Amino acid sequence: MPRTKKPLPRPTRAELAILRVLWDRGPSSVREVHEAINVGRETGYTTVLKTLQIMTAKGLVIRDDTQRTHVFQPAAQRSDTQRQLVTELLDRAFGGSAGQLILHALETRRASHEEMAEIRRMLDRAEGKKP
Amino acid sequence: MPRTKKPLPRPTRAELAILRVLWDRGPSSVREVHEAINVGRETGYTTVLKTLQIMTAKGLVIRDDTQRTHVFQPAAQRSDTQRQLVTELLDRAFGGSAGQLILHALETRRASHEEMAEIRRMLDRAEGKKP
DNA sequence: CAGTGTCTACGAAGCCGTTCGTAATGTCAA
DNA sequence: TTGACATTACGAACGGCTTCGTAGACACTG
Numbered sequence: 001m002p003r004t005k006k007p008l009p010r011p012t013r014a015e016l017a018i019l020r021v022l023w024d025r026g027p028s029s030v031r032e033v034h035e036a037i038n039v040g041r042e043t044g045y046t047t048v049l050k051t052l053q054i055m056t057a058k059g060l061v062i063r064d065d066t067q068r069t070h071v072f073q074p075a076a077q078r079s080d081t082q083r084q085l086v087t088e089l090l091d092r093a094f095g096g097s098a099g100q101l102i103l104h105a106l107e108t109r110r111a112s113h114e115e116m117a118e119i120r121r122m123l124d125r126a127e128g129k130k131p
Numbered sequence: 132m133p134r135t136k137k138p139l140p141r142p143t144r145a146e147l148a149i150l151r152v153l154w155d156r157g158p159s160s161v162r163e164v165h166e167a168i169n170v171g172r173e174t175g176y177t178t179v180l181k182t183l184q185i186m187t188a189k190g191l192v193i194r195d196d197t198q199r200t201h202v203f204q205p206a207a208q209r210s211d212t213q214r215q216l217v218t219e220l221l222d223r224a225f226g227g228s229a230g231q232l233i234l235h236a237l238e239t240r241r242a243s244h245e246e247m248a249e250i251r252r253m254l255d256r257a258e259g260k261k262p
Numbered sequence: 263c264a265g266t267g268t269c270t271a272c273g274a275a276g277c278c279g280t281t282c283g284t285a286a287t288g289t290c291a292a
Numbered sequence: 293t294t295g296a297c298a299t300t301a302c303g304a305a306c307g308g309c310t311t312c313g314t315a316g317a318c319a320c321t322g
Contacts, residue, residue: 092144093147098246109218
């Protein structure tokens with residue numbers, strides 16, 4: 001047994017912002033993350049560094065420190081983290097019912113045509129199969 | 132001008148739990164909220180009281196203190212708060228695109244038939260109108 | 263009135279997240 | 293080697309959230 005399943009903690013706001021950079025850019029140094037984040041934000045370099053150190057301790061990111069400049073990458077896939085966050089919001093604010101959440105999301109923002117088609121397919125699968 | 136628009140702050144975890152009780156039960160005393168929350172939880176009476184006092188200061192709830200036992204009610208509708216939370220999650224984790232969030236929600240939880248029908252209607256409205 | 267119970271008010275502690283200043287370490291060029 | 297620069301490590305401060313203990317105000321009963 002090389003590894004017991006340990007669920008990753010829910011990333012905080014600042015941590016999620018960093019994860020999004022890593023998901024978009026791929027493995028990155030502190031400097032690269034810092035520059036990517038400071039488009040519109042205003043955060044110090046050591047703040048990003050410190051947060052990445054904390055995230056490493058939490059297991060949210062994986063650090064390659066074989067070179068002097070460490071390189072970080074996400075420990076979880078974007079979609080898994082998204083699922084985690086959706087599940088949490090569902091429980092905390094929607095009593096676990098997905099329908100209301102989806103309606104609000106559709107109301108608020110537009111989805112792409114491909115996404116809408118995909119949503120219809122999922123609705124068909126969930127509803128149409130056994131009427 | 133009796134009142135300038137001041138957007139309510141996003142409720143925290145404990146605050147949201149209390150709001151859900153108030154939305155479900157209607158105007159309630161501290162004791163009623165406390166009893167409703169302590170199904171499965173274990174929170175002290177004064178903890179609930181203190182949180183409600185803070186929520187009053189924030190404007191999240193409205194307090195009727197004409198009687199000795201104060202009565203609290205939500206300042207915002209459930210649906211407005213839900214929309215606020217969905218919007219926030221959309222921006223923080225989904226780059227503002229509703230489609231991915233909806234797909235995750237559909238994957239994770241089942242929606243009711245009425246809700247699914249409503250979702251289809253919204254998809255029709257959003258997609259069919261301008262092909 | 264005295265006692266008992268309920269309620270609100272207040273302060274403080276503990277934890278977590280965020281931020282940053284400073285120190286220590288490593289790198290490279292002149 | 294020395295100096296300049298980049299990078300990591302560490303500690304501390306600050307604020308927000310959550311929790312609760314204690315005190316004070318009020319009400320009712322006998």
